[in-house]
Amino acid sequence: MICIENEDLCRQIYQAAMDSGFDDCGIISLEDMDGYVVNTMNRVEAVPESSSFYRGAIQSAAGLKDNYPWAKSIVVCISWIGKYRFPKKLEGMYSKGFYISNDSYADAPGHIRKLSLGEWFDRQNIQWTGTLKPGGGIFGLRHAAQMAGLGIIRRNNFLYNETGSWLEIDVFLIDKECRLYQKKQIKPCPAGCNRCMDACPTKALCAPHTLNPNYCVSFINTFGRGMVPEGLQEEQLQEWIVGCEVCQNACPFNSKHDWSQGEEYPGLEELVDVMQPENILSASKEQLENICLRSANHLNQRNTEVLKLNAERVIRNRKKQNCCP
Numbered sequence: 001m002i003c004i005e006n007e008d009l010c011r012q013i014y015q016a017a018m019d020s021g022f023d024d025c026g027i028i029s030l031e032d033m034d035g036y037v038v039n040t041m042n043r044v045e046a047v048p049e050s051s052s053f054y055r056g057a058i059q060s061a062a063g064l065k066d067n068y069p070w071a072k073s074i075v076v077c078i079s080w081i082g083k084y085r086f087p088k089k090l091e092g093m094y095s096k097g098f099y100i101s102n103d104s105y106a107d108a109p110g111h112i113r114k115l116s117l118g119e120w121f122d123r124q125n126i127q128w129t130g131t132l133k134p135g136g137g138i139f140g141l142r143h144a145a146q147m148a149g150l151g152i153i154r155r156n157n158f159l160y161n162e163t164g165s166w167l168e169i170d171v172f173l174i175d176k177e178c179r180l181y182q183k184k185q186i187k188p189c190p191a192g193c194n195r196c197m198d199a200c201p202t203k204a205l206c207a208p209h210t211l212n213p214n215y216c217v218s219f220i221n222t223f224g225r226g227m228v229p230e231g232l233q234e235e236q237l238q239e240w241i242v243g244c245e246v247c248q249n250a251c252p253f254n255s256k257h258d259w260s261q262g263e264e265y266p267g268l269e270e271l272v273d274v275m276q277p278e279n280i281l282s283a284s285k286e287q288l289e290n291i292c293l294r295s296a297n298h299l300n301q302r303n304t305e306v307l308k309l310n311a312e313r314v315i316r317n318r319k320k321q322n323c324c325p
Helices: 007-020 030-046 048-062 109-123 141-147 195-199 246-250 277-282 285-292 304-323
Strands: 002-005 024-029 073-080 128-130 167-174 179-181
Touching: 007 024, 007 073, 007 109, 007 179, 024 030, 024 141, 030 048, 030 073, 030 141, 073 109, 073 141, 109 128, 109 167, 141 167, 195 246, 277 304, 285 304
Parallel strands: none
Antiparallel strands: 002 179, 024 073, 024 179, 073 167, 128 167
8 A cells, every 4th residue: 555645544544444344445635536527528428318317426526625625535445245145046137236235224234334434533533424424425436446546447337356346335535634545456458358348238338438327227227217218128128127237247357256155145135035026016015115125225115116117027028038939
C-alpha cells in the first residue's frame, strides 16, 4: 500500500476496516472522482438513449463537493461475496447480489461490517456519511475502487480484483485529509477478447466499457419493473428472475470459481424452494413480502408484482424451450 498523506490515520482506518471484516480498503480524494463524470458522459454520448438512466449519477457525482462541503476523503472498502456458497437451484435465475449483499437484511454479515466501521469513525470523532446512511448514496463506486487501486474495471463494466468480479463496494466520506492507494497486480483483459459482449443475450453490452442500460436484463427485471422494452423478445431474458450474470460468467477471469464451495450464507438455503418460479406464482403477497423480498436487494417488499411478472416470463420461456425440437 502507498500512503500519500496522514500515514498514521490511513493505517488506523485500514486496520479498522480489516477488523470490521472488509477484505480490502483504500482512501482517495474527492478529486479522484472527477474522472467518473467524464467517463459517464462518454457513455451517454456513445448511447444517447441512456441519458435518462445516467443523468442522476452525473449530477450527483458532479455535485459531490457541493453536497458534502465538509468531506475531505473517501474511504473505499470491498467485500468478496465469493466466499459464500450459492445454491445450484438458484443459479441462472438470481444474481448473487440479490441475497448475498451487504444490505440484504439488518443482520447481514456485510451490514454488520459497515455498522462496525461507522461506529469506529464515531468513536474517533470523524464525521462521515456513505452507503450505510440514508441520503449517503454515492455514485461511481467501481470508479472509486479502481482509483483506490483495489481492482480494475473490465470490459463488462464490473470491478475485478484477484478473485474475480464477485465484489461488493462500500464508501465512507470522511472529514479528514488522508490518502491510501493499493497496488494490485491484476492482468488486463486479453487483447481482442469479446466474450462478455458476445454472451450478452440482449446485446446491451454493445462495446467495451459501454452499456445500453435500457436493454440490460438486470435493469429490466428490477428497476425496469419486468417490462420487456420494444425491440427485444422476452426469450432473450432467458430464465433470469432478478438480475443477470451472463457477462460475468462468460469472463475467463471468473471461470475458476466454484459456487458449490464456501461458507453458508445465513438463511439462503431456506429460500431455495420458495424462490422457484412456480412457487412464486402460488405464493400470497404477504408470503412474498415476508419471505422472498424480506432480505432482497434491488427489489423491495413493495415489488411483489414485479417478482410474479418475472416468474411468469420464466415459466413461459421454459415452455417455449421445451416445445422447440
